[in-house]
Amino acid sequence: MEQLIASGAGATGVAAGGLVGFLVGGPPGAVIGGATGALLQDGVKAAVGHVAERLTTQSERERVGSCMLLAYELIAQRLNGGEELREASFFKRRERKAQRELRSEAEELLEGSFLAARDAYEERKVELIARFYANAAFARDLDSSHLNHILNLAKLLTYRQLVIVGIVGHLDRGTVRAMDFRGSGSLRPATIGVLFEIYQMVGLDLINSTDSSYMLGVADINPSLLQLQGNGAHLFNLLRPDQVPEDDKRFFFDAIA
Structure with a gap:
């Protein structure tokens, strides 16, 4: 477990002392607090144990360690900001069967x-997956199957x-193209790529x-009219991809401005 935490700390540059204390139940972990926090602590320990034995490379250990940290x-x-974890039943082991x-x-x-973090060969996804779990721990309106x-x-x-x-979740509609691509003729490969990625999500x-x-089809996409719906909004709220570095968003505006 400590090797996994050290790998994550090395990959992220984030101090690991608080997490170590949380997992061993020492004073640094007291921030979690309460009965529900203790259930969360037990679940993290168990999940780490289940996954650690399936990590075969240093890059896998770094990704999972980073996600955990x-x-x-x-x-x-x-929690330090005064919020409370979701209902205790989400963190509590369920009744015995057989x-x-x-x-x-x-x-x-x-x-x-x-x-998911272990298999994220696009390593920038690891931080988004970490946000997903952290936000899920507070998401009282979403059950585990939906999550x-x-x-x-x-x-x-x-x-x-x-x-x-x-981007679509916080779209400034004045910064993107305000018409569809019908009759646009030959499009740049970068534009075609982004349009097809959007169309898959449609x-x-x-x-x-x-x-x-x-x-x-992709030609029917009007960038200025795009909006999230259903699980698109849940992806936004749980992963918060609007918080990625601004440089990571530039491709979108370069392709369909």
């Missing part, structure tokens, strides 16, 4: 988050698509048009 930091910040105690919903979701679905969507989408979700019902018009 960043998620802890975000949870601690919100003489076997079932893991908590939180523990299952955290293991899924760790495995697992959103996590699978986050795994399916590329880092750039997630950045697009962040097909997943993550993005639609504010005027309710159908987008039957």
